[in-house]
Amino acid sequence: MAVLKTHAKPEVKVRELEIRQRPGTTGRGPTQKRPTGGGGNNDNWENQPSGRRGPREALGSYRLLLILGLIGDLAFFVVLTIIAFTRKGVRWDPGQNAWVTDWKPIHMPEILWINTALLLLSTVSMEAVRRRFFREPDVTEEWLGLRPPGLRKTFYLLGATISLGAAFLAGQYIAWLELWKQRIFLSAGPSSQFFYFVTAAHGLHLLAGMLAILFAGVIVVRTKRVQSRQIAIDIAGWFWHAMGALWIFLFILLEFFQ
Numbered sequence: 001m002a003v004l005k006t007h008a009k010p011e012v013k014v015r016e017l018e019i020r021q022r023p024g025t026t027g028r029g030p031t032q033k034r035p036t037g038g039g040g041n042n043d044n045w046e047n048q049p050s051g052r053r054g055p056r057e058a059l060g061s062y063r064l065l066l067i068l069g070l071i072g073d074l075a076f077f078v079v080l081t082i083i084a085f086t087r088k089g090v091r092w093d094p095g096q097n098a099w100v101t102d103w104k105p106i107h108m109p110e111i112l113w114i115n116t117a118l119l120l121l122s123t124v125s126m127e128a129v130r131r132r133f134f135r136e137p138d139v140t141e142e143w144l145g146l147r148p149p150g151l152r153k154t155f156y157l158l159g160a161t162i163s164l165g166a167a168f169l170a171g172q173y174i175a176w177l178e179l180w181k182q183r184i185f186l187s188a189g190p191s192s193q194f195f196y197f198v199t200a201a202h203g204l205h206l207l208a209g210m211l212a213i214l215f216a217g218v219i220v221v222r223t224k225r226v227q228s229r230q231i232a233i234d235i236a237g238w239f240w241h242a243m244g245a246l247w248i249f250l251f252i253l254l255e256f257f258q
Contacts, residue, residue: 058227062235070242073205077198077246081253084194104189105258109178115171116251119206122164123244126213129157130237133230151220158217161240165210172199191258198250206243212236 088103132154176196179185184192216232223229 059231059234062231063238066235066238070239073242074246077201077250080194080197080201084190085257087190102189103191106179106184106191106195106254108255108258109175111171111175111178112251112255115168115175116247118164118171119168119244119247122161122168123241125157125164126161126237126240129154129161130233132157133233154220155217158213162210162213165206165213165240169203169206172203175199195254198254202243202247202250205246209236209240209243212239 088101176199179192179195186193186196213236216236219232220229223232
């Protein structure tokens with residue numbers, strides 16, 4: 001009896017090829033990239049169903065909220081600086097019948113230079129974390145499940161950022177101690193009041209930034225959504241950079257415009 005040979009239809013072969021090219025199967029994988037949240041080209045951010053917020057829109061909304069909050073913080077420090085330098089000017093004293101001023105320049109502790117260097121290093125480590133979460137090849141591979149995300153180095157960098165921030169705050173306290181040894185207290189005059197107020201206010205903001213980084217680390221561990229991780233790290237990173245830039249501004253005022 002003759003054996004009849006059957007041949008697969010062309011449609012079946014095409015279907016099998018499509019299946020092999022799906023994520024999680026053997027083959028080349030998808031030709032289109034998953035959305036990474038990094039803002040690059042060909043990331044399918046615009047291909048969202050009607051009425052749904054895409055990754056770019058969500059990240060932009062959080063960044064806008066951060067910018068509005070930072071504008072309020074900047075206004076606070078600018079007003080504080082204007083008040084201080086208004087007090088720095090001379091005033092007419094009828095009792096002495098002369099122009100006088102009670103602003104006594106303070107010799108800034110040398111440790112402030114070290115503190116500034118520590119804070120700049122922390123911004124470098126934080127930026128390395130932020131960029132790592134937006135590297136398109138790494139994020140794409142995590143989306144496809146081709147390899148586990150390399151979080152160990154990320155946590156090392158986050159730990160370094162927090163440690164450097166803590167060292168900065170400790171250095172600021174040491175600067176206070178040095179002024180106290182010189183008998184320069186809060187009640188010594190407007191110049192000392194300006195120094196203590198701005199360093200204390202900036203220290204509280206930096207402490208809030210450290211808490212934000214810790215919270216972002218928790219999200220990275222407990223959340224599997226890549227977009228949520230990116231948003232948490234991105235917002236914490238830009239807030240930390242803003243605090244670094246703000247300190248540079250304040251440090252220049254304290255060191256060179258006394």
